[in-house]
Amino acid sequence: MKITLLGAGNLATQLGLALIQSKHEIVQVFSKTTISAGLLAEKLNSQPVTSPDKVVSGSDIYICALKDDAIQSVLSQLNLEKNTLIVHTAGSVPIDLLSNFTSRYGVFYPLQTFSKNRLCDFSKVPVFIEASDIQTLNLIKDLAHSVSSNVNELSSEDRKYLHLSAVFVCNFVNYLYTTGSDILKKNQLDFKYLIPLIDETAAKIHDMHPLDAQTGPAIRMDKTIINKHLALLSGDEKLSRIYTLLSEGIFSRRSD
């Protein structure tokens, strides 16, 4: 397919790379940031544009991978033919927003954490799709299947809960990795000690419900350890509050 990418962030970068690997053509890459547009366009053998009115008609699909706040303003500045197919990639933006700009639209939401410089194996990324009509759905489905073996239809209503849960299991989890790293660094200890533990914690829930996988002082309400830990954190009110809240959460969700 001939594809135009609106956006040049983490998601646009990894999706763009997956698309050209699947032999699609990226006609243009739009970003208002000249450097971002240029860097990604170069990677994708595409043309960079930094102004919405320079985005040309004629692509089979326009993939809008912009920040939620920017979607509306950029789309309203495009000057494309009617019936242009536009999809967005956002977890928490309802499909209906796109009906203001075209009659053929949809959602292409890849559920993954993307970084610009870490190549992603897109074939395993779950992609959640939605469309204005059945023909458009089939077209988006074909596109999704060309890059991923895990394609699912999902409503905007369900997608927002999926996005919320993803923030907990990915963004917040990564912040706890940062916190672990901070604690070790402060005591000149190497973060690599935690890697096997981090791996096993993630691996466990392939086979076990996380409620059954839970270990540690909070699930046993082992106050001796909890108080020792809070004493170690006593200089840091924010971390102490996080420790207490999450420990209470664990204890309140114990299964036995």
Place this chain on the structure above:
Amino acid sequence: MKITLLGAGNLATQLGLALIQSKHEIVQVFSKTTISAGLLAEKLNSQPVTSPDKVVSGSDIYICALKDDAIQSVLSQLNLEKNTLIVHTAGSVPIDLLSNFTSRYGVFYPLQTFSKNRLCDFSKVPVFIEASDIQTLNLIKDLAHSVSSNVNELSSEDRKYLHLSAVFVCNFVNYLYTTGSDILKKNQLDFKYLIPLIDETAAKIHDMHPLDAQTGPAIRMDKTIINKHLALLSGDEKLSRIYTLLSEGIFSRRSD
């Protein structure tokens, strides 16, 4: 070696299995809970005992894998020869505690999340050791090397920070997995959708510092999404507080 296991919980179970696989002999398994002692002793081809005074002398090492609160009371009820080698496996208990019970003692702390019914590849588990004297250290080191290829000397002071960081990257992380699962279940969505995301979040920090791996609305301080998510959580004050605290934490630790 001839080994006696004090404790029959998650850690004792997986360590015991690793020890017999490495051809050590488990002479006795102590637990005050008859069923636990019996089940683990059967797995380890060992003898169950439920009373501390039935623990016999003669083993090369006594591994105390009890809850922190139970260590002192159980050890004080043992009736063993002087100079018996005793180690504990606790993250937050200083080595000195053992000096009340014997003159040869140490710590054997495996940093992993163990569950009774999930077989653990112990060879990759980082083991942190400490001892009362150099001869004892060498003996504990030999034992550790017989089950793990990742053996490190660590002081009690450093070990408690390691334990604290482990609570963040494992126990709290697993609770966030539970929370993600709860959110999806409430909306009849399958937890399996999150598995590739969970895996990639853990895999990323093998190659990237977690600060560089951070993604999501909080690092961008994308208030539109954050407010949508808080609206979805509005019925749950505790989760709303966790969402807000962790989002603030992410934003305050942004690297750029």
